[in-house]
Structure formats: structure tokens, C-alpha cells
Amino acid sequence: MRIQSSRAWAIACGVSLLTLTALVTPNLGAEAASRVYKAGTSYSYNNPQNADAYLQTGAYQAAEARYTKLLQANPKNIAARAALSNAQAELFKLGAAEKNANMVLAKSPNNATARTALGIVYRNQTASLDMTYRGQRDELLAKSASELQKAVAANPRSPEAHNQLGVTYRFMGRNAEAQSEFQKALELDPRFAEAILNEGIMRLSSGDVNGAKQQFQRAIKLNSKNYMAHYRLGEAYLQSGDTHQALKSLNTALSLNQGNASVMSKMADAYQAQGNTSAAIANYRKAIQANPAFMPAYVAISDIFDSRGDGELAMSELRSAINVNPNFSAGRNRLGRLALTVDKPDQALQYYKESLKQNPQDADAINGISQALTVIAQKQANWSQTMGADSDLLNAEQSIQEALRMNPGDLRLHLANLRISQLAGKPAMTEAELNTLVSRSPRNDAEAMAQGEAYLSLGRYQEADQVFNGLMQRASGNSDQLLIIGDTLKVNGDLPRAKDAYRAALAAEPGNLKAQRGIDRIEKAEAESQKALRTAKALNTWRRTGKESSIDFYEDTLSQNPRQPEARLELAKLYEKTKEYNLAARSYQFYLGLSPDLPVKEREGYLKKIAKLQEKAQEMALKQSGSPQPQGGASMPYSAPATNTQAAPLQLNTPAKTAQY
DSSP states (O other): OOOOOHHHHHHHHTOOHHHHHHHHOTTOSSOOOOOOEETTEEOOOOSTTSHHHHHHTTOHHHHHHHHHHHHHHOTTOHHHHHHHHHHHHHTTOHHHHHHHHHHHHHHOTTOHHHHHHHHHHHHHHTTOSOHHHHTTHHHHHHHHHHHHHHHHHHOTTOHHHHHHHHHHHHHTTOHHHHHHHHHHHHHHOTTOHHHHHHHHHHHHHTTOHHHHHHHHHHHHHHOTTOHHHHHHHHHHHHHTTOHHHHHHHHHHHHHHSTTOHHHHHHHHHHHHHTTOHHHHHHHHHHHHHHOTTOHHHHHHHHHHHHHTTOHHHHHHHHHHHHHHOTTOHHHHHHHHHHHHHTTOHHHHHHHHHHHHHHOTTOHHHHHHHHHHHHHHHHHOTTGGGSTTHHHHHHHHHHHHHHHHHHOTTOHHHHHHHHHHHHHTTOHHHHHHHHHHHHSSOOSSHHHHHHHHHHHHHTTOHHHHHHHHHHHHHHTTTOHHHHHHHHHHHHHTTOHHHHHHHHHHHHHHSTTOHHHHHHHHHHHHHHHHHHHHHHHHHHHHTSOHHHHHHHHHHHHHHHHHOOOOHHHHHHHHHHHHHTTOHHHHHHHHHHHHHTOTTOOHHHHHHHHHHHHHHHHHHHHHHHHHHSSOOOGGGOOSSOOOOOTTOOOOOOOOOOOOOOOOO
């Protein structure tokens, strides 16, 4: 079974792995401010009552309490205040840490400990759930590096300053410089366990699991009370598949730092890797109880429910997370995605809108809005006349255009623009975006899937089938990947092919609950589709009133099973008769996509009809607006970029492995 790891959660929510590391480990990589240096002298931590000993072993709450008492006895104790700011920074009490560090620096500008604390504060802000900080990651890491460089300059012989600077460099992706700083820390103090620990973290992130284990074991030998070394060793064992040793190390970590949510969550990962999902859920619940703001635990439980096909329970868990932290936009986007998979596009639209309010550049939210609007429009024949539809469409267009100006190479945004342009009746823009999406070879399966979704959005089923057939062949035997493909096809309305993907997942993993429930839901939808089709056909034989009423039933049957060419053709004719020219053209396009064997002359006739209908739709739009629009009906100045626009490759959102009971 696949490990439900923090790394997998990062990919699913669209969060960078470095930011995730900061989020799930309260210690944020630099696991301990082990010694407080003043005038080049190391404070002893042999006395267990010494505040520095608590700080060194990662017992930050105890250290905070001890330093606070020292300051109550002597408010002018600069060394205690500087050390307090370090403990508070590690505890994510960032405001208090920054305040205390600045108080020290106001009196002692070259205090290396206070500079180190500020460096930790700025780095930890990149992991904050406050989107104000999350959107400033590069700037904050640069500030962190600057403060830590000042700390090194103020005290070049401080192993802690070099170590923390190395951690920030690691977060920035400057691995060679990070390794150099860790080495400098060890040259100054060969027994500096935290630098050895951080070297192990770098090895683990690079895939050198055995090398990482050796470093973590070295760190433990030097300081057996550092819970983070035991935690990381458990993580390494888990990655190598040794769940027994992983749980042993994690239990030790928890005994050293009781109530630590990240340790409890990692133990839950280990239980899930064993197939014991009951124990996994129980430990995720413990993590939430210990720290209600620990979002990864909510997401992990949601993933377990989703893996069983319990979409409503999965959504409920994420709602709980958002109630605790309304700024958790990644969770809200996941809620939108789940709402689409359980056929609740109106709810999905609302979730995505709320995410977009928090971050107008959120590509996942923008793409989700376009998909939700497309599904709603498919389900409601008169959607364009419903209250708020025009406003939703216009807002979506504006958000997409602004986001594209900022991120012109993001394929998710181009897919969103294609969908919205299709809904808005802008064929020139739609075609331009399709060319942008399909004109270059996909660099991975996620980009190939985006191309397949683009074809589905335009009813070009043959091309879509080629893409998704290739994806399913490459995913053969991998139930996780096949479930992703099935969910994607289902959300895009292609229920027959979604059923094929779920069946393949079931063949790869017999008893897969999510696959079986997906098939059951699709078969139920197909049965309902046939009922709606019979009603539509009956109404279509009546006079005008009956024919117009049949439109709703044709849309209903096609929303549940879009691969019905006869229904598509009848719907196109009805829209043409009722002068819904844009909808008529779209329906004829879908009909052609479903009729690959149509005679050439007949196909050419329909293509000419589609072109005329699109012209009529534009003429009608011009009359209603009272002013001319640019060619293709584009209301914004954006034009599709050249096809060689580069961006970071998209990544697939891997779900949790299906639970087995």
C-alpha cells in the first residue's frame, strides 16, 4: 500500500515540498537552537534544569517557560531574551519571537542569537497558513538568509548560525551552499548534532535513504534526547518500507516530545502503510486533538475517506479543517474538487470562489471555477439566463486573464481559459487556447491529462480517447493512477471512459472500494440518463411547447452520459430552432466528435452550419451589447502566447491508497 505521506499531501494540495517541511514539523528543518552563544562562549547544558538544555533537546515549550522566568527575574537579561526569541521562533510564535529579537537588536545590533531568531522567523513565515505570507515565499527566504548571514558575520564561530543559514539555503534550493554551511558548523563543533541531522535530511530528500539513516543515527548517538532525530529516522525507515522500525523510532520521538502533532501524524502514516487504517485514523485524530490547526491530519483523513469512495465524509473532514483555519485555501480547493466528483458543482463553484478571494492568482481555484461553470452549464439548459450567470462568467474571464498575464506558461490557466471561452461563445479564443495546450509534447502525465481535458471540453472525443488510452496504458496495474484518471474523466462528464478507468483500477487491485463505488455511481447515472432520454424523445414529438421542454431533458441525459450522438443532434436542432445559436453550434460540434464515420459531405455540411451559427451568435451579442467587439469576441486584451512558452511541469494529484478492511 502506498504511504500516505506528508510528501504526497504536498503534491495533492499544490504546496511546495520545502514549504510543507516547514508546515508539518514545528521545528522547521533546523531542529534545535542547540546553544546560546554570547561573546564566543557556549552555555553548558549538562544541568537538566538549565534552560539551554531544553532548547538544545528541542523542548521548546519548556525552554520558553524557563527563559520567561529568567526575564521576570531580570528583564535586562539580553542573553535570555535572545534565547527566548529562538524558542518562540521554533514554536511558530512568530510575532512574539520577532518582537523579542528586535528588542535585543535595538540594544545590541550585532547580537548573533537575535539575528538567528529573526532568520528563523522569516523562514517559518513561509509555512504560515496566512496567505499574506505564503505569497511572499521568495522574499521571506531572502530576508531569512540576510539575517542569518548577519548572524554569521557577527559571530563566525557560531555553529548554530551556520547551521540555520544552511537550512534556509536548503529551503531556497541552494543545496551546495546549504551543505557548505552544515560542514562549517561541523568544523566548528564536530559533535554538533543538529548539523549532522540536517545533512541527513538533505540525503533523505535526495533519495539516499541509507545515507540519511546513518546521519540520523549519528545525531542520536550524540544527543539521544533530540526528538527530531528520532522522528527523521522513523521517516527514513518508513520510506524504506520498514514500518516496524519506523513506529519504534516515532514512539521514541513522541516520548521525548509528547503531544507533537507531526510525530502522531507520521505514526498514522506508518499504520496506514501497514494497512491498518483504523489505527491511522485514530492517530490522525490524536494529532488534531494535540494541535487543531494541524491541517495535514485533516487532509490525510479526508484522503482515506475518499479512497473508500466516501466523498461526503471526505468533504466533511475538510470542512472541519476550514472551520479551524478559514485561510486554508488548499483545503478549500480540494473541497471543490470533491464536490465536483459527487456531482455538486454549485458547491464546488462556491468553494473555488472563496479560494480566489484569498488569492486572485490561485491557478487551481481559477481552473476549478471554469470546470464548475462548465458542469453547471451542461446540467442546466437555461443556465445563461439564470441570475448571476453572466457575472460569474465575466468574473471568471477577468481572473483568468489577470492570472495569465502573471503566469503565461501555466497550462491549468490555459485550460480554464479554453472552457470559459467556450461557454462565452468565443470560438477564436477557444481554438487559440486549444492550440496552446496541444501543440507541444507533454512533459509528463499531468500535462497529457490537461490536453485530454481540453479535447473533452470541445467534444473532440477521438483525440481525447487517444490521450486517455495512452494514460491508462501507462498506468496499467497502478490503481492510484487509474483512480486519478477515472476521477478526471468523471468530473469532465465522460462517464463511459471513467467507468473503463475504474474497472482497470479494480482489476489492478480487486476489492478497491473507491473504484467499485465509482462504477456503481456511473451505472446509476447511466440508468437515469436513459429515463431522461425517453422523456426527451416523447416531448420532442409534441408541438412547440413540448419541444422546448424537451431541451431540459436532453441536457439532463447528456450531463449524465455525454456520448450519445443522437441526443446531441436532436439538442442541436432544438437550440437552432429556439435561436440559441452558440449552444446550437456547440452541440453540433459535439455531435461531430461523436460521429467519426460520418460521410465527408455530410460532415462538411455540419461544419458550414456551425460556422454560420457562430456568426449569428456574434451578431446577436453585438446587438445586445450595442458596441463592437474584437475579432473572436475576446473582451480582454490578452492573446494566447506562443506555443514554446515554458513553465514548471504540472504534477498529478495522487490520492491515498485505497483502504482495505
